[in-house]
Amino acid sequence: MxxxxxxxxxxxxxxxxxxxxxxxxxxxxxxxxxxxxxxKRGDQGAGARAREARGTGRIYPPGQYAKITAAELVPAPDEVAVGLGVDAGSEVIRRARVTYRTESDGSEIPQSASTSWFAGELAEQAPLLLERDRIVQGTFGYIEEMTGRTPVEVLEELRLSEAGSDEEFIFGVEPGAPIIRGENWLLDDEGDVIEYGQSVLRPDRTVSYRFRLDQGSGAEISTRPEPRPDPAARWHRR
Incomplete structure (x- = not known):
């Protein structure tokens, strides 16, 4: 208190x-x-998923699973280059997935679509990132195992947006329907970005966070109008 x-x-x-x-x-x-x-209520954000994976080895809550839809080396789009702190157009790893929830009648309902981006140098250090198979220990645990880089901090930003053609196809929603767009950064103990993530969630999803109130102001919740400052600018790779 x-x-x-x-x-x-x-x-x-x-x-x-x-x-x-x-x-x-x-x-x-x-x-x-x-x-x-x-x-802790409902589905979790990137930070909660990272803690869950490190603590239990589980990535998704019961009744949910992900399908990896892409795992490839591509030239870095401008926003991804900024997010990772690499040169625009340099090779980066793109790992995309759609997360589904299994209903009691056996039907599968898409819950979110997300893309994880990694520096291209990880292609040799952590080659499973370029395969569409599920990584048993999760990407966080696998990268730590292969490189020794320990994830210690997550920043996640969420904002209300409108569905584009990709989201219309994945979620079966009308053009312009409300969705939640997110960006997240996973940092190692040196303060460098391990992963830059982009996500889209259905508007009925709940994103929850858990943090200690007795450890100072470690979490910040803010609202601000566009245009917004680049939150990853201070984390460009050294």
Whole structure:
């Protein structure tokens, strides 16, 4: 409580009231020996998936699975070059997937489409990234195993957008239907980008985050109008 009040510059009573409201709405929960944490609900974002993979070896929640639709070396598009901190047009690894949920009647409903981008140098160090087969330990664990680069931090940004032709085909939605677009950066312990990701989610998906409130202001939630600054500019590879 003291840390929360200090971080946000509010009185202890205000912090206590805010937490009470969040508990009532089921957004946070008290964990003995840990503190107050954001309640984990529904599907997870990139950061939560990374923690889940490192902690349990599982990548997706029960009832969901992914189909790898592309695994190839391609010239880096401009936005990907910026996201990874490489030269535009240089070779990068593109690994695309669609995630499905299996319903009780056996039908498969597409939940999200995402693309992971990696520097081309990983093609030799981690060749399975160029195969469409599932990587058992997940891409994070595989890259750490093959290169020694440990993922330690994730930044993820989400914004409301409109479906384009690809999303119309994958999700079966009308042109211009609302969807959620995301970008995420996975950083190693040197502060360099391991993976730059782009994702599209159905608007009925829930993205949840879990973090400690007793470790300072490690998470930031903000809203801002376009145009937005480049969040990865400070993470160009050294």
């Amino acid at each position: 003291r840390q929360l009040a200090a971080d946000w510059g509010v009185a202890h009573g205000t912090a206590r009231t805010a937490l009470a409201v969040l508990r009532t709405e089921g957004l946070v929960v008290g964990v003995p020996g840990t503190g107050t944490i954001v309640q």
